[in-house]
Amino acid sequence: MRTDYCGELNKDNIDQTVELCGWVNRRRDHGGVIFLDMRDKRGIAQVVINPEHKKTFEIAEGVRSEFVLKITGKVIARGEGLINPKLATGEIEVVADEIEILNTSKPIPFQIDSTDTSEEVRLKYRYLDLRRDEMQQRLRLRSKVTHFMREFMDNNDFLDIETPFLTKATPEGARDYLVPSRTHPGEFFALPQSPQLFKQLLMMSGFERYYQIVKCFRDEDLRADRQPEFTQLDVETSFMDEDEIMAMMEEMTRGMFKSVIDVDLPAEFPTITYADAMSLYGVDRPDMRISMQITDMDELMQGVDFKVFSGPANDVESRVAALRVPGGATISRKNIDKYTKYVSIYGAKGLAYIKLNEDGPASPILKFLGDDVTAKVIEMTGAQTGDIIFFGADKTKIVNEALGNLREQLAKDLDLFDKQWAPIWVVDFPMFDVDGDGSLNAIHHPFTAPSVDAKTLESTADTALSRAYDLVINGSEVGGGSIRIHQVEMQQTVLKLLGISDDEAKDKFGFLLDALEYGCPPHGGMAFGLDRLVMIMTGTDSIREVIAFPKTQTAACLLTNAPASVPRKVLRELSVKVSLPEKD
RNA sequence: GGAGCGGUAGCUCAGCUGGUUAGAGUGCCUGCCUGUCACGCAGGACGUCGCGGGUUCAAAUCCCGUCCGCUCCGCCA
Numbered sequence: 001m002r003t004d005y006c007g008e009l010n011k012d013n014i015d016q017t018v019e020l021c022g023w024v025n026r027r028r029d030h031g032g033v034i035f036l037d038m039r040d041k042r043g044i045a046q047v048v049i050n051p052e053h054k055k056t057f058e059i060a061e062g063v064r065s066e067f068v069l070k071i072t073g074k075v076i077a078r079g080e081g082l083i084n085p086k087l088a089t090g091e092i093e094v095v096a097d098e099i100e101i102l103n104t105s106k107p108i109p110f111q112i113d114s115t116d117t118s119e120e121v122r123l124k125y126r127y128l129d130l131r132r133d134e135m136q137q138r139l140r141l142r143s144k145v146t147h148f149m150r151e152f153m154d155n156n157d158f159l160d161i162e163t164p165f166l167t168k169a170t171p172e173g174a175r176d177y178l179v180p181s182r183t184h185p186g187e188f189f190a191l192p193q194s195p196q197l198f199k200q201l202l203m204m205s206g207f208e209r210y211y212q213i214v215k216c217f218r219d220e221d222l223r224a225d226r227q228p229e230f231t232q233l234d235v236e237t238s239f240m241d242e243d244e245i246m247a248m249m250e251e252m253t254r255g256m257f258k259s260v261i262d263v264d265l266p267a268e269f270p271t272i273t274y275a276d277a278m279s280l281y282g283v284d285r286p287d288m289r290i291s292m293q294i295t296d297m298d299e300l301m302q303g304v305d306f307k308v309f310s311g312p313a314n315d316v317e318s319r320v321a322a323l324r325v326p327g328g329a330t331i332s333r334k335n336i337d338k339y340t341k342y343v344s345i346y347g348a349k350g351l352a353y354i355k356l357n358e359d360g361p362a363s364p365i366l367k368f369l370g371d372d373v374t375a376k377v378i379e380m381t382g383a384q385t386g387d388i389i390f391f392g393a394d395k396t397k398i399v400n401e402a403l404g405n406l407r408e409q410l411a412k413d414l415d416l417f418d419k420q421w422a423p424i425w426v427v428d429f430p431m432f433d434v435d436g437d438g439s440l441n442a443i444h445h446p447f448t449a450p451s452v453d454a455k456t457l458e459s460t461a462d463t464a465l466s467r468a469y470d471l472v473i474n475g476s477e478v479g480g481g482s483i484r485i486h487q488v489e490m491q492q493t494v495l496k497l498l499g500i501s502d503d504e505a506k507d508k509f510g511f512l513l514d515a516l517e518y519g520c521p522p523h524g525g526m527a528f529g530l531d532r533l534v535m536i537m538t539g540t541d542s543i544r545e546v547i548a549f550p551k552t553q554t555a556a557c558l559l560t561n562a563p564a565s566v567p568r569k570v571l572r573e574l575s576v577k578v579s580l581p582e583k584d
Numbered sequence: 585g586g587a588g589c590g591g592u593a594g595c596u597c598a599g600c601u602g603g604u605u606a607g608a609g610u611g612c613c614u615g616c617c618u619g620u621c622a623c624g625c626a627g628g629a630c631g632u633c634g635c636g637g638g639u640u641c642a643a644a645u646c647c648c649g650u651c652c653g654c655u656c657c658g659c660c661a
Contacts, residue, residue, distance in 0.1 A: 026621075026622080028619095028621065028623055028624095029617085029623090030618055030619070030620065031617040031618070032617070032618030032619095033617095033618040033619065033620080034618095035619080035621065035623085037621070044621095046620085046621065048619085048620095050618080051618075064612095065611090078619095079619085081619095082621095084620090086621080087621075107594070107611070108594085108611090109594055109611095110594075110595050111595070111610080111611070111622095113622080114595075114596080116595090116597095117596075118590095118595085118596080118653080118654095119653070120591090120652080120653050120654085121595070123653090170661085172661055173660085173661035174659085174660055175659085175660085193660095193661085196661095220660040221658085221659055223655085223656080223660085224654090224656095226660070345587075345656065345657055346657080441661070442661050443661075444661070445661045446661070447661095448661090498661095542654095552652085552653065552654090553653070553654065553655090554652080554653085556652095558652095
């Protein structure tokens with residue numbers, strides 16, 4: 001049917017008779033001569049129809065955008081001055097002998113080559129949106145990424161093993177997507193939030209190295225970088241410690257960036273502790289393309305006669321910190337107000353600042369701080385004339401989130417990125433975080449090994465560190481993993497600390513606890529968020545741009561109109577009764 | 585659950601201090617055109633102003649509610 005791809009024709013094809021199949025990207029009718037831009041998955045080529053071919057010409061007159069055609073014709077060189085440098089195939093064109101209309105097309109709802117169609121329309125007609133070159137490129141890149149991953153894992157003796165989608169609900173973590181069981185009335189499967197327990201069991205089964213590129217499901221609210229179903233490269237290995245696992249995953253990441261987008265990531269990724277990341281960058285996923293750091297001011301501000309600062313400085317649960325912004329003195333009053341509003345979404349009640357103008361420091365708070373403290377602030381932050389220093393003073397969590405996010409926002413607004421690519425490992429995460437009521441939650445997941453023995457863990461649970469690690473690239477968490485607990489006593493201790501009773505543990509994880517007792521090897525692993533990775537590699541700002549059929553923010557599909565109601569009969573078979581909340 | 589922005593022609597948008605017939609570009613249709621490549625020229629058709637209610641002599645415009653899309657907070661072990 002086809003001898004060549006439109007997008008691949010070049011001068012070497014001159015004088016050849018070719019058969020092309022594809023879509024009409026554009027038609028230009030000059031009355032006497034008609035041009036068709038034919039598009040296929042490799043690109044576009046111009047087809048010329050001359051009126052001498054009467055029948056062919058008549059067909060071409062009736063052709064419209066997005067008709068599917070088979071063209072038979074001869075490749076010729078374009079004449080002097082007719083070459084189109086904007087087109088990869090612009091040096092040649094195809095003179096049509098025959099046109100076969102393989103299918104017609106209604107006028108389409110938006111132009112394939114327009115770039116400003118609203119996302120709502122694009123998602124409704126996703127199959128048309130995906131015809132766009134941009135989308136074709138992104139999904140092609142995604143395929144190259146998964147291909148590289150599979151090749152790398154295979155070369156390193158990892159086995160691709162599938163795990164079930166119909167599985168059991170987990171007691172903590174994200175909300176589960178549930179599937180009613182017909183054969184067990186009143187009972188439900190849960191779709192996996194990740195294959196975590198299965199991949200650990202595979203280690204206990206002696207496969208030693210497992211991987212899978214697999215969908216995970218979490219029924220939580222969506223974001224630009226979060227979909228309810230998303231894809232992970234899931235990896236688990238026995239008999240490797242965290243340094244070995246990180247080194248191997250780093251090698252894969254480096255190779256992937258080189259091979260897929262020709263980017264050289266550093267020969268060794270830097271490592272930062274969670275505590276340092278929070279203190280210096282305010283977030284656990286620092287964007288290391290930005291050199292700005294947060295400077296701690298607790299000690300300096302403890303004695304100042306300014307309660308807004310001295311209060312938090314003297315409170316262990318609070319913090320005073322400063323962010324020096326190079327060249328920031330030009331930020332207008334209006335924009336400072338904008339940033340004040342910006343940090344307020346993280347709970348900050350204000351945004352104090354000092355501008356370093358030519359004629360010295362300027363700020364509404366100078367009179368409270370005094371000259372000595374002001375000078376110290378300038379010294380500690382390394383600020384220079386022309387800079388601005390922003391302050392956060394509040395609960396530590398609020399200060400970190402406010403200044404951490406402000407840092408990234410300022411970098412965007414003032415273009416303060418000094419690298420294009422900045423991977424970093426974040427390590428030494430705490431085991432638990434402490435709730436308001438004093439109860440503990442797993443920071444990673446309940447199967448993560450602590451860096452101390454069970455006995456020590458019990459006495460120092462609130463400060464204990466885990467053997468977890470995250471890979472962050474350009475401020476985006478693209479992967480994370482840990483060494484797992486492989487001894488039943490430790491697992492029981494952790495579950496106990498999390499407030500899970502023996503009975504509940506037995507009910508939910510009995511199979512895991514049993515398996516741990518039959519010769520479980522030390523093991524650990526990692527999972528990469530494929531969608532986020534591809535989002536970063538394609539330079540897009542939403543994972544919807546790298547997913548063929550994504551959901552909207554309300555977790556609906558505009559193409560299929562899922563989710564949808566089902567007939568009563570179907571519900572009865574499943575023993576499911578719908579009861580909607582009353583509306584007033 | 586909450587905050588903000590948006591919804592007007594197939595598409596992208598203007599109009600929104602209430603006022604007569606709701607516009608532009610593009611697409612579509614018709615005609616003309618033999619070298620265009622975002623072809624050009626001329627003409628034409630196309631509107632549930634998201635939906636429901638209210639205020640008013642009069643609502644795309646003001647008010648209330650609601651639905652949808654996007655960004656964010658909460659949430660996401």
